[in-house]
Amino acid sequence: MNPSEQINQLRAGVIGTGFIGPVHIEALRRLGVQVVALCDVPSIVQSMAAKHGIPQTFTDYKTMLQSPDVDVVHIAAPNRFHSEMSVAALKAGKHCICEKPLAMDTRETAQIVKLAKSSGTVFAVNYNVRFYPAVLALRKMVARGDLGQIIHVNGTYFQDWLFKETDYNWRLLPQEGGKLRAVADIGTHWMDTASFILGAKIKSVFAELDTFHKTRKRPLGEVQTYAKADASMKYATYKVETEDFASLLLRFDNGTFGNLAVSQVAAGRKNCIRLEVYGSKKSAAWCSEEPETLRFGNRDGANEVAVRGTPAFGDGPAGYVDYPAGHVEGFPDTFKMHFRSVYGRIVSGGKGERLHATAEDGHQEVAVCEAIMRSNAKKGWVKV
Ligand SMILES: NC(=O)c1ccc[n+]([C@@H]2O[C@H](COP(=O)([O-])OP(=O)(O)OC[C@H]3O[C@@H](n4cnc5c(N)ncnc54)[C@H](O)[C@@H]3O)[C@@H](O)[C@H]2O)c1
Numbered sequence: 001m002n003p004s005e006q007i008n009q010l011r012a013g014v015i016g017t018g019f020i021g022p023v024h025i026e027a028l029r030r031l032g033v034q035v036v037a038l039c040d041v042p043s044i045v046q047s048m049a050a051k052h053g054i055p056q057t058f059t060d061y062k063t064m065l066q067s068p069d070v071d072v073v074h075i076a077a078p079n080r081f082h083s084e085m086s087v088a089a090l091k092a093g094k095h096c097i098c099e100k101p102l103a104m105d106t107r108e109t110a111q112i113v114k115l116a117k118s119s120g121t122v123f124a125v126n127y128n129v130r131f132y133p134a135v136l137a138l139r140k141m142v143a144r145g146d147l148g149q150i151i152h153v154n155g156t157y158f159q160d161w162l163f164k165e166t167d168y169n170w171r172l173l174p175q176e177g178g179k180l181r182a183v184a185d186i187g188t189h190w191m192d193t194a195s196f197i198l199g200a201k202i203k204s205v206f207a208e209l210d211t212f213h214k215t216r217k218r219p220l221g222e223v224q225t226y227a228k229a230d231a232s233m234k235y236a237t238y239k240v241e242t243e244d245f246a247s248l249l250l251r252f253d254n255g256t257f258g259n260l261a262v263s264q265v266a267a268g269r270k271n272c273i274r275l276e277v278y279g280s281k282k283s284a285a286w287c288s289e290e291p292e293t294l295r296f297g298n299r300d301g302a303n304e305v306a307v308r309g310t311p312a313f314g315d316g317p318a319g320y321v322d323y324p325a326g327h328v329e330g331f332p333d334t335f336k337m338h339f340r341s342v343y344g345r346i347v348s349g350g351k352g353e354r355l356h357a358t359a360e361d362g363h364q365e366v367a368v369c370e371a372i373m374r375s376n377a378k379k380g381w382v383k384v
Helices: 003-009 021-031 042-052 061-065 079-091 106-119 133-144 182-198 331-348 359-378
Strands: 011-015 034-039 056-058 072-075 095-098 123-125 150-158 202-210 215-219 235-239 245-252 257-263 272-279 283-287 293-297 304-307
Touching (some): 021 034, 034 042, 042 056, 056 061, 061 079, 079 106, 095 331, 106 359, 123 359, 133 182, 133 272, 150 182, 182 272, 182 359
Parallel strands (some): 011 072, 095 123
Antiparallel strands (some): 202 245, 272 283, 293 304
């Protein structure tokens, strides 16, 4: 059997079917993986399984993990469940892809790292931004020295879905999402992507965090991720303990300097990740709102715009794009390509280049989050 045929033999079980669980299901199916099991709370699991045509349903993830029919577990439940679910999946001998952030704190992530090392299975954290073709292209250009020595990186991750005081989601509550919100939820995507491109880890941080909505109104009853308020909703006011935005200075272990702004109250920015890399030969810039374009900046010659599929874009994404140039690959495709990479490692027994984020990478991002909280409290540089 060739690797694609072997991937088609693997069977996945997905835990959590809110916003991102269905993105996993769709990407798995486009890859040819069988999605055999779904686990969610009793009120929705049957209807979601019927909607997605998934044969087996579970309301307790531990029971799903006992099923010999499930080879790979996808954890797409809220952050506070990631640790116990990852630990149980590893102990059950399953391959696992856990959503980000890996867990609530480094005590939890360290335990996952330890188990993942001794498990003999593949464990990945779903830092899917790595799999935009432009990000894979940039990584290769930096590694090859095309931009020269990297001087600094700059960027933003901005959203506006928590812009209004009536916007509500479990992420706003520290006991559900963790003590950091915007930084852990989306900032870690940017930091993981920058580390992936540079081949370097963040070693120290200087952070300023702030909360625009000191209090917010919580709808009485549960609300889906990205749901908008309607006039008939009733609300209870609560005090907000997580940040709406952050300004971060970063120092990477290869000496590169970085600065990043993160916001979930940036009107008009729906889901905008922007990253610029400044080298001693030239600079490169990418933005997820124009995912298939790389812009290069030159001091003397004309600036350049490279579109995916053309020579200037390079061969970095080879094997991780399926459509011809001009047929845009975006957010859902990054999941498909991430899973291609992870499932490829599963069928090859861990051979070939590893592109996905490991438990160690997930642990590192949570360690950076903790350093950011210490820096914000101290108002100074803090080591990770
Ligand atoms: N990689 C990405 O781009 C990306 C995007 C969005 C969300 N996420 C991550 O995915 C996770 C889920 O986020 P979401 O926005 O889909 O949340 P959501 O609230 O929309 O969905 C969560 C789902 O998990 C279910 N659930 C809750 N407790 C459960 C339990 N004990 N067992 C089984 N199911 C349970 C809920 O009923 C719900 O269906 C988060 O960790 C988030 O950070 C990642």
